[in-house]
Amino acid sequence: MRAKSEPMSDPELLAALRSGKAEAAFIQLYRQLPDVTTWIRSHTGSRTEARDIFQDALVILHEKVAEPEFTSSGPVAGFLFGICRNLWLAELRVKGRSEKYIAAISAEKKDEEPVMTSVNEPLMQLAERAFATLGEKCRELLSRFYIGNEPLATIAQAFGYTGEGAAKTRKYKCLEQARAKYRLLLSNNQTI
Amino acid sequence: MRDQLHLMELVDNYLDGTMNNNDRAAFEERLRTNEELRVLVEDQEHLRRAARRSPVRAEAKAAYRKYRWGRMLPSMGIGLVLLIAAIASVFLWNTPSGTHESGETDPNTAVLRILDDTTGTHLEPFVVAIDPKRDTTLSTPGGIVLDIPKGAFVDSLGVAIKSPVRVSVVEALDPLDIMKAGLSTMTGTMLLETGGMFHLDAQANGKMVKIDPTKPLTAMVPATQGQRGMQLYAGVKKEDGTIDWRDPQPLKKSLIPVDINTLNFYPPEYLNKLKELGKDVTDKQYTDSLYFSFSGAVRRQWIMGPEENDVLTIDSAKADTTYATFDGVDPSTYRNVGIDPAKVKTIWNDRFNGTNLATREFEERMRSIHGTCDNEVLELYVKNLDKDLSKIDSLVFSERDLIFGDFAERNDGRVDLPPHAADRLRTYYENQSRTEAEAIRKTQEKFWNEQRKQDVRSNAKQADHALAESVREGELFAKEFEANLDTVYKQLGIQRVRLPRSAWVVPVVGTGWWNVDKAVLEATTTRSSMSYTDDKTGKTATLTYNPLTIQLADRTSYDQLVVYLLPKQLNSYQRVKEDKGLFSERLNSIFQYELFCLGMKEGQQYAFHTAIDGVSELDVTLVPADDNVLRQMLRTKGKIEDDLLQEANYLRWLDTDDQRRRTNQKKMELREALLPVVFPCLEGDIPAAAAVDSTPAYE
Numbered sequence: 011m012r013a014k015s016e017p018m019s020d021p022e023l024l025a026a027l028r029s030g031k032a033e034a035a036f037i038q039l040y041r042q043l044p045d046v047t048t049w050i051r052s053h054t055g056s057r058t059e060a061r062d063i064f065q066d067a068l069v070i071l072h073e074k075v076a077e078p079e080f081t082s083s084g085p086v087a088g089f090l091f092g093i094c095r096n097l098w099l100a101e102l103r104v105k106g107r108s109e110k111y112i113a114a115i116s117a118e119k120k121d122e123e124p125v126m127t128s129v130n131e132p133l134m135q136l137a138e139r140a141f142a143t144l145g146e147k148c149r150e151l152l153s154r155f156y157i158g159n160e161p162l163a164t165i166a167q168a169f170g171y172t173g174e175g176a177a178k179t180r181k182y183k184c185l186e187q188a189r190a191k192y193r194l195l196l197s198n199n200q201t202i
Numbered sequence: 203m204r205d206q207l208h209l210m211e212l213v214d215n216y217l218d219g220t221m222n223n224n225d226r227a228a229f230e231e232r233l234r235t236n237e238e239l240r241v242l243v244e245d246q247e248h249l250r251r252a253a254r255r256s257p258v259r260a261e262a263k264a265a266y267r268k269y270r271w272g273r274m275l276p277s278m279g280i281g282l283v284l285l286i287a288a289i290a291s292v293f294l295w296n297t298p299s300g301t302h303e304s305g306e307t308d309p310n311t312a313v314l315r316i317l318d319d320t321t322g323t324h325l326e327p328f329v330v331a332i333d334p335k336r337d338t339t340l341s342t343p344g345g346i347v348l349d350i351p352k353g354a355f356v357d358s359l360g361v362a363i364k365s366p367v368r369v370s371v372v373e374a375l376d377p378l379d380i381m382k383a384g385l386s387t388m389t390g391t392m393l394l395e396t397g398g399m400f401h402l403d404a405q406a407n408g409k410m411v412k413i414d415p416t417k418p419l420t421a422m423v424p425a426t427q428g429q430r431g432m433q434l435y436a437g438v439k440k441e442d443g444t445i446d447w448r449d450p451q452p453l454k455k456s457l458i459p460v461d462i463n464t465l466n467f468y469p470p471e472y473l474n475k476l477k478e479l480g481k482d483v484t485d486k487q488y489t490d491s492l493y494f495s496f497s498g499a500v501r502r503q504w505i506m507g508p509e510e511n512d513v514l515t516i517d518s519a520k521a522d523t524t525y526a527t528f529d530g531v532d533p534s535t536y537r538n539v540g541i542d543p544a545k546v547k548t549i550w551n552d553r554f555n556g557t558n559l560a561t562r563e564f565e566e567r568m569r570s571i572h573g574t575c576d577n578e579v580l581e582l583y584v585k586n587l588d589k590d591l592s593k594i595d596s597l598v599f600s601e602r603d604l605i606f607g608d609f610a611e612r613n614d615g616r617v618d619l620p621p622h623a624a625d626r627l628r629t630y631y632e633n634q635s636r637t638e639a640e641a642i643r644k645t646q647e648k649f650w651n652e653q654r655k656q657d658v659r660s661n662a663k664q665a666d667h668a669l670a671e672s673v674r675e676g677e678l679f680a681k682e683f684e685a686n687l688d689t690v691y692k693q694l695g696i697q698r699v700r701l702p703r704s705a706w707v708v709p710v711v712g713t714g715w716w717n718v719d720k721a722v723l724e725a726t727t728t729r730s731s732m733s734y735t736d737d738k739t740g741k742t743a744t745l746t747y748n749p750l751t752i753q754l755a756d757r758t759s760y761d762q763l764v765v766y767l768l769p770k771q772l773n774s775y776q777r778v779k780e781d782k783g784l785f786s787e788r789l790n791s792i793f794q795y796e797l798f799c800l801g802m803k804e805g806q807q808y809a810f811h812t813a814i815d816g817v818s819e820l821d822v823t824l825v826p827a828d829d830n831v832l833r834q835m836l837r838t839k840g841k842i843e844d845d846l847l848q849e850a851n852y853l854r855w856l857d858t859d860d861q862r863r864r865t866n867q868k869k870m871e872l873r874e875a876l877l878p879v880v881f882p883c884l885e886g887d888i889p890a891a892a893a894v895d896s897t898p899a900y901e
Contacts, residue, residue, distance in 0.1 A: 032258060032261050032262075032265075033261045033264055033265045033268075034265075036261060036262050036265030036266075036269075037265045037268050037269050039265075040265060040266060040269035041269075043269075057608070058605055061266070061605075065259070065262050065263065065266065068258075068262045068265075069255050069258050069259050069262055072258045072262075073251070073254075073255065073258070130248065133248055134248055134251060134252065134255075136248075137245075137248035137249050137251065137252035138252045138255055138256070138259070140249065140252065141249060141252040141253055141256060142256070149253075149256065152253045153253055153256065153257065156250050156253045156254060157253065157254055157257065178207075178211070179207065182206075182207040182210050182211070185210060185246065185249060186206070186210070188249050188252075189245050189246070189249060192245060192248070192249060193245070
């Protein structure tokens with residue numbers, strides 16, 4: 011039995027991330043934040059930006075770990091740092107920094123495992139923002155359907171809809187709203 | 203709609219992998235040829251992933267809060283300390299007074315002996331003599347501010363000292379001084395990180411004095427941003443001569459109020475943007491007025507209105523109704539776009555001097571408060587003036603915005619207020635912020651309503667003038683046509699018969715004078731020369747139009763400029779058209795012309811008048827001219843003089859009105875440029891109606 015303050019091993023961290031109880035793993039992984047902050051600040055970023063990047067990286071890490079084909083030979087912390095680095099390089103591109111500057115940073119050798127961050131990440135961020143703008147009911151409905159995999163009949167009952175058909179219509183209307191918002195955000199972010 | 207829903211359901215099935223092979227192949231074939239469907243699949247995939255990420259992100263945020271608190275708690279309990287050997291050390295460090303001095307000591311002596319307990323440190327003491335019957339504030343060379351209330355020093359019997367007291371301060375505030383002085387930073391066996399230490403000594407008449415515990419001295423020690431979790435330790439000299447630091451007390455970083463008007467509560471990029479736009483950022487009255495005028499411009503950006511399909515509309519409702527509906531609305535359906543300038547106006551004045559808000563520490567938070575775009579965060583600080591800033595920081599950190607965790611760690615205290623002051627200011631803020639918003643709204647409405655009325659009046663006046671000008675030009679044309687006909691007929695030696703108007707509709711069956719009339723009409727219309735020979739008599743009639751070009755000096759400097767030709771024989775005037783900076787016209791040789799120019803430059807009227815004597819080019823320089831000068835120029839031309847003076851009046855009015863419109867236009871452009879700075883969380887295009895209707899005046 012491990013003492014409460016003893017850190018999780020990498021396999022334990024991965025198991026925690028996959029178990030649906032990621033918070034404890036995240037808390038431990040936040041210990042890497044100072045290193046990431048130092049690195050980002052040394053490459054023209056701010057503490058706030060470092061924190062945002064780190065949070066995005068945790069979400070991506072969680073997503074990647076959940077993929078059946080995920081394998082990692084290196085330490086989780088290094089993997090996480092790699093994601094942060096890729097996200098920050100992408101951010102620098104959005105900020106219009108020269109490719110020469112970005113290439114110079116990319117060339118810096120790090121011990122962590124190289125990670126290919128999804129090229130769709132900026133789009134995903136917009137999709138997240140679009141989703142966040144939905145009303146609470148819509149968010150809950152879509153979460154129950156897509157995350158909880160609840161049948162529409164159960165959802166209809168929980169929301170007091172007349173039946174499965176009404177729940178299905180409601181679900182697609184919510185999705186349509188999210189898409190409208192997403193498209194709007196996309197049109198305002200032509201650089202992506 | 204059903205088709206679209208069905209399509210989205212298909213996409214779900216495709217992404218879930220629940221289609222059978224045939225359906226899947228057919229769907230993928232459609233994907234290859236249908237771009238719209240491909241985009242739909244991509245969008246839906248992203249949104250499904252976003253839905254899955256949503257709880258994960260929430261967990262990440264929660265984890266960060268816990269991680270931060272986890273880091274902060276130990277440092278608050280046992281960690282870093284500031285060694286400040288304060289009041290207690292007066293007694294602990296000093297040897298009996300008799301060993302220092304005997305008899306009367308001159309309190310005004312500038313250089314005194316270094317006390318035993320600090321000898322060997324090679325630190326220079328700061329020594330002053332004070333009158334203990336008065337409040338005294340000292341500032342040491344190292345930057346310690348020492349506040350000594352009157353009656354603070356007492357003798358061994360507890361009686362207040364009345365004779366001058368010599369106060370000595372030895373300070374070692376930076377690590378180099380501490381090391382050079384050989385001072386230890388140990389508490390028991392633990393090494394402390396020090397934020398500095400000082401030694402205080404007070405004597406009267408050569409004897410040590412005590413400090414009345416009910417009237418403690420206050421020392422404000424310079425603190426740097428990096429020092430967190432500092433505590434106050436008292437120094438106890440051990441037998442081996444070293445100092446052990448004991449009895450740690452929580453130490454709060456005091457807030458020192460400054461004049462609130464010297465602080466900057468604007469949104470972070472506001473002044474930079476104004477500077478970039480070429481505005482005078484040193485004129486605070488202007489920058490204030492402009493910023494405050496944005497109150498009510500945009501309140502909230504609706505993401506989903508009462509009807510869920512109302513995506514992204516701007517709420518620029520009247521202040522009173524907005525407040526009325528604000529509370530009952532699901533906060534997830536709208537986005538706060540920025541801090542209401544009316545709220546900033548309410549706190550940024552002398553009334554809040556001497557409070558937490560009038561501190562550099564709050565000024566720093568204000569920048570982050572703007573970043574949250576959340577008025578409730580500002581209100582937390584304003585409505586809790588009797589609490590430490592760090593408490594509010596913690597609350598905002600845990601409830602709203604993670605960046606406030608950095609502020610919370612600083613453990614900033616508060617400015618003490620007189621009894622009930624916080625309550626009074628809270629009430630003032632609640633009432634006044636609404637009143638300010640309403641006042642700004644009324645001002646802006648009044649201004650822009652008046653501008654709209656002026657626009658209507660102005661448009662009508664310009665239309666009237668254009669109509670009058672058109673009528674005058676028509677009359678002038680008719681007169682010139684008549685004069686040309688008379689001239690031509692005379693040259694042909696024909697008696698001109700003026701037919702009644704009704705005769706014009708009688709069909710013309712032969713040649714005769716009709717040709718002449720038409721040629722003259724064409725020449726008059728096009729203002730070009732003509733020559734006509736009568737076949738029967740062989741006589742020739744001619745009309746000659748000579749070109750004239752007028753070049754005005756410094757043309758571009760005039761805001762308004764009109765050029766008139768006055769044909770003497772017609773008792774009227776015609777306006778000369780301008781093309782690419784040149785005024786040109788063809789002059790009828792049967793008339794004598796005068797030229798009259800009117801201009802407006804920076805509100806000043808200019809004019810020029812001359813007779814035109816067979817020249818084809820004229821260089822003109824206008825001179826300043828009031829109405830008297832104009833009259834002299836026009837001399838006695840009867841009705842024309844009156845008409846042209848009226849034109850001058852109209853031009854002055856037009857100039858003023860144009861300036862008004864230009865100023866309004868610039869205001870609109872300036873506001874448009876500043877809107878994203880003042881409301882940093884505003885997204886997308888702002889509907890024109892919202893921007894225009896609510897644009898306030900800032901004169």
